[in-house]
Amino acid sequence: MTSRPEEKIRILFVEDLPTDAEMAQREVKSAGIEFTSVITDTEEGFRHQLIDFNPDVIVSDYSMPIFDGMQALQIAREHNPILPFIVLTGSINEATAVACMKQAPTTMY
Numbered sequence: 314m315t316s317r318p319e320e321k322i323r324i325l326f327v328e329d330l331p332t333d334a335e336m337a338q339r340e341v342k343s344a345g346i347e348f349t350s351v352i353t354d355t356e357e358g359f360r361h362q363l364i365d366f367n368p369d370v371i372v373s374d375y376s377m378p379i380f381d382g383m384q385a386l387q388i389a390r391e392h393n394p395i396l397p398f399i400v401l402t403g404s405i406n407e408a409t410a411v412a413c414m415k416q417a418p419t420t421m422y
Contacts, residue, residue, distance in 0.1 A: 322348040325368035327385045328401075329354040329377040337372055337401060356380045356388070363392045375402035 324341065328334040334352045341348055351366045353359050354377060362368065371389055375382040382400050389398050 322346060323366060323368045324348050324350040325362050325366055325371045326350055326352045327359055327373035328352055359385055370397040372399045372401060375400050
């Protein structure tokens with residue numbers, strides 16, 4: 314992530330449910346972070362936004378019907394191995410957490 318004090322952080326949300334994307338945006342706002350964002354839920358849209366929007370961070374749902382968080386993580390790592398990637402999920406089991414950690418260095422909260 315490049316420091317641009319005059320610009321807002323660019324967040325790419327990968328989410329198929331608009332209400333969940335809005336909830337994630339509210340959480341970021343409540344932390345006092347100024348940002349601009351784009352929401353996508355398809356692989357084509359994700360690949361396009363990686364280049365066109367050039368996000369500083371990606372926040373992705375883990376489980377979506379057509380394009381999931383693990384696919385997004387793999388594509389993001391191929392595009393930019395150090396681009397911060399946050400996985401959100403309503404429920405996660407140990408196997409899912411391990412699968413995410415194997416894809417990239419991960420911090421679990």
